[in-house]
Amino acid sequence: MSESVVLPALGESVTEGTVTRWLKNVGDSVEVDEPLLEVSTDKVDTEIPSPVAGVVEEILVQEDETAEVGAVLAKIGDGNGSAEAAPAEEPAAPQEAEQSPEPAAESAPASESAPASESASEPVSAPASEAAGSESPSGDSQSIVLPSLGESITEGTVTRWLKSVGDSVEIDEPLLEVSTDKVDTEVPSPIAGVLQEILVQEDETVEVGGELARVGSGAAAPAAETAPADEQPADDSAAEPAEEPKPAAESASSAEAQTSAPSESAPSEASPAQAASAPAETQGTAGYEKPAPADEQAGAATEAPAAPAPAAGTASGSADSNAGYVTPIVRKLAHERGVDLSSLSGSGVGGRIRKEDVLAAADSASSAQPAAAAEPASAAPAPQVSELRGTSQKMSRLRKVIAERAVASLQGTAQLTTVVEVDVTRIAKLRQAKKDEFLEKTGSKLSFLPFFALAAAEALQTYPIINATVDGDSITYPSTENISIAVDTERGLLTPVLRDAGSKNLSEISGEIADLAARTRDNKLTPDELSGGTFTLTNTGSRGALFDTPLVFLPQVAIMGTGAVVKKPVVVSGPEGDSIAIRSTVYLALSYDHRIVDGADAARFLTQVRERLEGGQFEANLGI
Numbered sequence: 047m048s049e050s051v052v053l054p055a056l057g058e059s060v061t062e063g064t065v066t067r068w069l070k071n072v073g074d075s076v077e078v079d080e081p082l083l084e085v086s087t088d089k090v091d092t093e094i095p096s097p098v099a100g101v102v103e104e105i106l107v108q109e110d111e112t113a114e115v116g117a118v119l120a121k122i123g124d125g126n127g128s129a130e131a132a133p134a135e136e137p138a139a140p141q142e143a144e145q146s147p148e149p150a151a152e153s154a155p156a157s158e159s160a161p162a163s164e165s166a167s168e169p170v171s172a173p174a175s176e177a178a179g180s181e182s183p184s185g186d187s188q189s190i191v192l193p194s195l196g197e198s199i200t201e202g203t204v205t206r207w208l209k210s211v212g213d214s215v216e217i218d219e220p221l222l223e224v225s226t227d228k229v230d231t232e233v234p235s236p237i238a239g240v241l242q243e244i245l246v247q248e249d250e251t252v253e254v255g256g257e258l259a260r261v262g263s264g265a266a267a268p269a270a271e272t273a274p275a276d277e278q279p280a281d282d283s284a285a286e287p288a289e290e291p292k293p294a295a296e297s298a299s300s301a302e303a304q305t306s307a308p309s310e311s312a313p314s315e316a317s318p319a320q321a322a323s324a325p326a327e328t329q330g331t332a333g334y335e336k337p338a339p340a341d342e343q344a345g346a347a348t349e350a351p352a353a354p355a356p357a358a359g360t361a362s363g364s365a366d367s368n369a370g371y372v373t374p375i376v377r378k379l380a381h382e383r384g385v386d387l388s389s390l391s392g393s394g395v396g397g398r399i400r401k402e403d404v405l406a407a408a409d410s411a412s413s414a415q416p417a418a419a420a421e422p423a424s425a426a427p428a429p430q431v432s433e434l435r436g437t438s439q440k441m442s443r444l445r446k447v448i449a450e451r452a453v454a455s456l457q458g459t460a461q462l463t464t465v466v467e468v469d470v471t472r473i474a475k476l477r478q479a480k481k482d483e484f485l486e487k488t489g490s491k492l493s494f495l496p497f498f499a500l501a502a503a504e505a506l507q508t509y510p511i512i513n514a515t516v517d518g519d520s521i522t523y524p525s526t527e528n529i530s531i532a533v534d535t536e537r538g539l540l541t542p543v544l545r546d547a548g549s550k551n552l553s554e555i556s557g558e559i560a561d562l563a564a565r566t567r568d569n570k571l572t573p574d575e576l577s578g579g580t581f582t583l584t585n586t587g588s589r590g591a592l593f594d595t596p597l598v599f600l601p602q603v604a605i606m607g608t609g610a611v612v613k614k615p616v617v618v619s620g621p622e623g624d625s626i627a628i629r630s631t632v633y634l635a636l637s638y639d640h641r642i643v644d645g646a647d648a649a650r651f652l653t654q655v656r657e658r659l660e661g662g663q664f665e666a667n668l669g670i
Contacts, residue, residue: 048123049098053113056087057573063087064112064195065119066231070102076122083119090573098122110193187242187262190235192252195226202226203251204258205440209241215261222258225440239263249440376401378536381433383408401568444538455600460640463595464648467633468655470611472662473497474630480668487670490556494632495585498608499555500667501658503527503547506581509651511643512636513580515601521642530579530602531559533566540566543579553669586635587611593633603642606655609633 053063063085070076070083081093082102100122107113107120192202202224209215209222220232221241243260246252376399380387385407392399441449455461477492484492506513510523527548530541542562547555565571582602586594587610596607609632616629634655636648 048103048121049100050118051082051094051097051120051122053085053115053117053119054094055115056085056090056092057577060087060115060573062112062114065107065109066091067109068105069093070096072102072105074102076100076102087573090571090576091569092572094119096122100124110195187260188237188239189257190221190233190237190259190261192224192254192256192258193233194254195224195231199226199254201251201253203440204246204248206248207244208232211241211244213241215239215241225443233258235261237261376404380404385411442537448538451599452597455598458600459598461598461637462640462645462648463635463637464645464652465593465633465635466652466656467631469616469629469660470494470497470632470662471630473659473664474611476662476664480670484553484556484668484670488553488557490553490560492552492556494611495559495583495608496552496555497659497664498585498606498634498655499529499531499544499547499559499583500550500552500664501655502581502583502606503529503550504658505651505654507548508654509647511647512604512638512651514603514642515580516603516639516642517601524580526580528578528580530582531562532582532584533563535567537569540571540576541579541582542566542571542575543577545578551667551669552664581605583608587632593635595635596637598637598639603639604648605637607635607637609635 056063064087065083066086067084069081076082076096076099078097078099079095082096083094085092085094101124102120103123104121106118113119195202203226204222205225206223208220215221215235215238217236217238218234221235222233224231224233239261240263241259242262244258245260246256246258252258377387379385379401383404385404387399387404390399390403390407391397393403473494477494481492484490506527511521513524513527515522515524526546529544529547531544533540533542542565544550544555544558544562550558562571562575565575580602582596582599582605584596584605584607586596586607590610592612593609594607596605598605611630611632613628613630615626616631617624618627618629634652636652638648
């Protein structure tokens with residue numbers, strides 16, 4: 047008996063999501079809570095786990111398609127009803143006979159998989175907007191079109207081509223990067239072959255369904271190309287004796303050819319494609335380095351021997367294809383650390399390479415290298431030169447949203463910043479005395495930030511105007527102190543919310559901040575965890591800054607920045623008069639909306655925070 051997998055609720059205001067990637071294919075086994083697919087919304091990208099164990103029998107929503115919350119995404123059963131095992135002649139699976147001779151495990155969307163050989167034998171050809179691989183009039187090349195990237199997205203801008211003309215490309219290998227007003231994503235190739243022509247250049251915009259490029263075998267088209275697909279093997283062998291026959295890739299005469307392993311299809315194409323694509327794949331995946339000139343690569347592809355590849359080589363290529371999907375963040379990290387992605391074995395689902403794999407490989411490489419010779423004492427270390435130097439890049443969607451919100455906040459509010467200096471010597475001594483015990487009992491490091499968060503939450507209860515939100519001409523005073531914690535990520539600045547901070551102790555605050563920060567950087571947050579904040583805390587001192595003037599984001603009315611804690615000589619008053627002592631100090635900067643918050647309100651708030659921190663009486667709040 048089959049069970050339906052539906053799109054769960056992903057947040058209070060989220061009503062739909064777009065399937066970005068299926069982690070399982072029809073016929074694959076899946077365990078309870080094992081990630082099944084990835085879904086993107088306007089607030090967060092997340093994985094959907096399987097609610098049941100069994101075999102994926104049917105996928106109802108393809109990649110890049112949008113579904114409403116509660117819609118059925120797939121069906122899971124015991125495998126008896128698997129669509130993969132059904133004969134091609136049955137009406138229940140009409141699309142099986144129309145798909146390309148890819149492995150069934152690839153499960154590419156039907157809109158991206160119609161091959162040239164079979165579309166020629168169809169009585170009615172599919173429109174260009176529905177077939178990413180529809181036959182092109184020139185040679186044996188097939189068109190690559192811009193797939194649907196969301197319900198309301200009508201066009202996209204090509205930001206970067208990951209392959210050049212003459213490069214070999216495998217099925218589902220990233221071909222280019224496209225940016226829209228909602229998402230930045232990679233467009234994979236629905237077919238394997240050689241990139242013959244690029245029709246849309248970088249920074250150009252194309253509508254959904256528009257033709258991006260053409261991919262083919264790299265050989266000239268035979269004279270009888272318009273003949274039915276089942277007649278091509280004999281004609282091709284007579285007209286082009288230098289090439290081997292292509293039985294599975296061009297005949298597709300049975301359902302078995304569609305579900306066979308990659309090693310059983312197109313032996314004559316596999317060898318030159320793999321031989322020509324080995325260096326290109328390393329460059330395009332690991333470092334985005336500029337490929338060799340197109341004419342050199344095209345020559346390498348056509349001069350490669352056409353002998354069938356051995357089974358071991360084909361199996362290796364299949365494994366690389368299965369684990370070849372790498373997120374832009376992981377690819378960028380690998381380039382920065384000098385890690386060759388083609389040499390890694392991914393620990394993610396289906397062998398996917400994760401950020402942790404790259405970091406582990408980078409650590410291993412650095413530890414294996416011999417220690418460099420000591421530089422002369424007079425020689426300063428060479429500065430690190432960024433790869434972005436001398437380049438120009440489009441802003442990501444997240445960066446555009448942050449920019450728009452920042453400008454709107456500045457234009458719609460009257461912002462002012464007040465700064466105080468706080469002596470945190472007593473807290474520093476408490477941390478030094480309790481940090482080992484705190485770490486042992488809670489698993490979290492005892493930093494200064496939880497102390498600042500607790501003192502701020504207590505002061506917000508006393509002065510709720512700092513915790514207020516603005517709604518038109520109304521001021522709302524929330525009943526809880528939900529503190530947004532600014533987290534620096536590779537994608538930009540995000541602010542997960544520490545809820546009801548006023549009721550928590552230092553142990554709870556420290557643990558939740560560490561958890562939120564880690565899941566923010568790994569893109570594992572839910573939309574609700576990024577919304578609902580009433581006050582923001584940003585640790586600008588984590589990079590050594592003494593203080594700054596943080597920016598308030600509507601609808602909040604205040605944000606507090608904590609500078610670096612530094613030791614310096616300070617005048618201290620005592621019973622015997624003034625003296626100079628070494629003290630640990632920090633600057634706290636409160637920016638606020640002067641339309642709602644007066645300078646006196648800000649000063650009173652900061653004064654309470656300073657007195658609480660300088661008092662240092664936090665032993666009862668440790669929670670250990």
